[in-house]
Amino acid sequence: MSSLFDRENVDVAWCHGCGNLGILKLIKEILEELEVDKKTSVIVSGIGQAAKTPYYIDTNMFGVLHGRALPVATAIKLGNPNLCVVAEGGDGDMYGEGGNHFIHTIRRNVGIVHIVHNNMVYGLTKGQASPTSPKGFVTKVQVGGVVNEPFNPLAVALSLKAGFVSRVNIGDAKHAKEVLKSAFLHHGYALIDILQPCPTFNKTNTYHWFKENSYVLNDSYDSSDFVGALQKAFEFSPMPLGVIYQDKSNRDIFERSIRGVDAKPLHAMSHDVSKIQDLFNSL
Amino acid sequence: MTIDELKRYNGLNGARAYIAYKSIVYDVTESPLWKNGDHQGTHVAGVDLTSELSNAPHDNEVFEKFAVVGTLEGSEQVLASVQTPKMQEHQRDSYEPFKSKLRTWYKIYHPHPVAVHFPIALHLFSSGMDFLFLMRPKEAYDAGVFYSFFIATVMGFVAMVPGILSWWINYNFVMHRAFVIKLIVAIITLLLGVVAIAIYYENPHAVYEHSLKGILYHVIVLVTGLNVIVLGYFGGKITWGYGKYQTLQEDIKETVSLAKHQNTLSSHSNIQSISILIGGAAGTGIATLEKILSDAFKESGFYIFSTKEYMSRVRGGSNTTLLRISETPLDAPCWEVDISIALDVLALEHMQERWHKNTLVLADESFTEKKNNVVLVAMKESAKKFGSSKYANTYIAGVLFGLLKIEKNSLLQSIAEHFKEDEANKNVADFGYEEGAKLENLTLPNLPKADLEGVKKLHLMDGTTACGFGFLAGGCNMVTSYPMSPSTGVLNFMADMSKHLTIAVEQSEDEIASLHMVLGGWYSGARAMTTTSGGGFALMGEALSLSGMSETPAVIYLAQRPGPATGLPTRSEQGDLNMALYSGHGPFPRVILAPGSLRECIEYGYLAFELADKYQVPVIVLSDQYLADSISMIENVDFSSYEQRRYFVKSSENYVRYEDTETGISPRAIPGFGEGLICAVGDEHDERGQITEDYKMREKMVAKRARKSDALTLEAVAPEVVGEGDIAIIGWGSTRGVILESLQHLSNPRLAHVHFGWVHPLEPQQLKSLERFKYKVVVENNADGAFANQLKLHDIQIDKQILQSNGFNFFVDQLSVMIEKSVKELS
């Protein structure tokens, strides 16, 4: 099926059966359904297999360095709060190399959608453990299996009072779409951690494994209950899927706090020279 | 011909009038515009006008009609010219502040161009109608001619008013040909207009007759049509210049009027100055004392320079502030001091090294016993008498003024300003003043002559503030930084300015984020910068490289302190040049600017944003603790002359971000402005911004990025050369003032100062000018001689290096000795 957001003449660098293909399709569908204007949306991505996604979506993009999508996305939003800004990358990219930015972007509550393709492995560098790899996961580097405690993105995000925290499994595209859509509609920072099989390098966490080890939160779950959400974030086998927590209180968001509510893009502004002159003359 | 020889041809008392422009000497004696060597009150003969002409309404084409009589030796494009009293007089324009305001207003509304199109169009219309009328004398044509002519004449008068206003505020009533012609033609047009209207009024039918009046009417209508063409033509000349098509490149350079620095190496020995060193622990109020005294000395008409050295701690330790006052402008510290004020016992010890045999030391009676040069004062006692030990500083300020017999009102005024809430301070100072005046039999340094008029026009500020104003002039509207001494001052300054101007300021989580945010800012269309010091900059290498590959502009203010690692956090060094030059993986063009004076701080701060935007490269402004923290004086700056340009384009539907162009500069568009999509990338890419590993595309893109260097290098601001000797004392960045004063002290005619503010990329043609020197000595405040090594890479032979890396800046007295020694060893 063709989409408004198909980019022409691209050479997709993903393996057959990779979960990234499903995520790409999902994002394009949502952008189209939400009638996002491609001219005023930007996807910022780091480095990795997941981070290649924006190269295949016909919109503005800034492909930056490994782990660095968040600070770049933050400043883009600050420079022009009218843009729809997405930061996207893998689990190594966002939780490993970019871990510090992850923490502080949440603290700022920047109005961006943060999409993390979580395949629990380093794809592009061919199969090393990632921060979310399960204990015992054997790789060419972790020859005796991973010994470190896996990183828990949802719990970390919650502890920093992220306003929208969610997890989906790309194996269940219909549910994933629903959640991703609400992430786009959330006012403020929204995290969506997408469980994504990597058939080439992760033989443990497969489509089948993700299906067996997760369940969709039902309607009775109250996503506005912070303490309940914290509890859910620590559930592992099986993992809960859906919006774990959403703060609908319209908390202050970063770019509005700094720039004001109706801030014009900075490119359209220049300083009043006579003011600079007066400030100088007052010395 | 040398500059000194040129001075003799000043056109006065029968001498011929020569002027120099871009190294060529012209004879202007016969020109009516140069009577008695004075060019319409704006320029005088006998000098190199290169720098001044950067402001003139014309370029060198005006000299083409004059005879060339020689070339000027040792002149540089931006060579400091000799300042004559006449020129100083012109600079003292009491209307200047008012004019500056008007200029800003004028720039926004440009009333003359707005108004002038009506009379031009109507006069032409009227002439055209008149042609028709002359061919077929119909009533409709007749009426058309007259009505349009009437309105044209009235509007002509309306347009003249803002035109003359502009002539005054923007061109200082300069009697250049274009203005003179315009004025004469405009007046003639107006007068003719009145005559023609009068003829018509008297007898409308006259225009159908072959009478004298009838003929005159038609002649006037037709001639005024021609007149307005002439007016428009010269108006265009004034606005666009006579030259060929002017590139933006020249534009940037022109705005940066570095050449306006006026310096000579004339001997300094007969100039009076006093140096005062104040020592005390952090928290004893040295900073307040410094501020009170600087303002008071300034008010008394002295030129001031002050600098501090302090330990990396918030309380305790032993810090000093040096204050120098003089009768001429100062821009350097000295090691030995004339007066030394100890605010605690430790300071007394700490400062001892800096005393010469006549140094007068002021200390509290409890600190030490009476010695030769130590004058004991009742600092603590007197403060207590007024109710609090905190008054000790105001007391000692009073003593100092009393001692030096400086009129006390300026001190009292400054104290009143600082302690608005606590009036007692004034009484304390008054008391101290009387005590100081009573001290007798002291060998006091001679008091410098006050220059109330000269000093009043100057602004007192530190390098941090001046850099900040430069960045504002450059249109900076986003600052993302992680605090680190000594760069934090600029972060604070910009944050403070965000109360008055639109500047988005964010403290980042680390320096990695700082520079990435800067890149995000520019991508979205902001003018963003970060501030940092060595350790923080080390973390930015990766993002610097991303700036290079993605061709996203960036401005980095890097204030150096001694390394490696944490080094000496609050002290000074020029030790990070190599890091600035080489940080970031993979080759890509970059610019490094190292200001050496307040004026350069402003101009390079502005330039940083222009260059980054235009060439889409990272620009590093290299300062250091010494420059950032030193306070000196700067003449008024006209901020309306720093045009805030934007170089991004509106994208079309098939826009590609990395178009392969001749200059290597691809038009940069930003998201949401235009019809296209902007794909910026850190991987190697094709013109669209798609990742590629095609080796041909790689070669093409490498070449494209490298090509930007060519044009960029041509932007280089030439090194400033002062003096005519054959031994070059070369410095860069913050050493400018101290080298200059050292050479003035040495007054050895063989020495000349060469100052590089533009440090990278060096322009080979400009370096050629160094060939005229027999010996080259490079002075740097670092251990690795990084700049000398850069010169060597350009095949410049370096004969001696003067290096220092003890955490201090250079001091005039010490550097003079070092230079003298080096020079002796050379010759």
Ligand SMILES: Cc1ncc(C[n+]2csc(CCOP(=O)(O)OP(=O)(O)O)c2C)c(N)n1
């Ligand atoms: C500073 C830096 N360190 C290391 C790398 C090498 N590198 C590229 S991608 C990657 C990890 C990729 O893992 P992830 O982010 O989970 O994405 P995936 O490829 O699995 O989608 C690494 C280590 C790099 N590009 N930059």
Ligand code: SF4
């Ligand atoms: S390596 Fe893994 S994550 Fe990368 S494309 Fe292949 S399957 Fe997908």
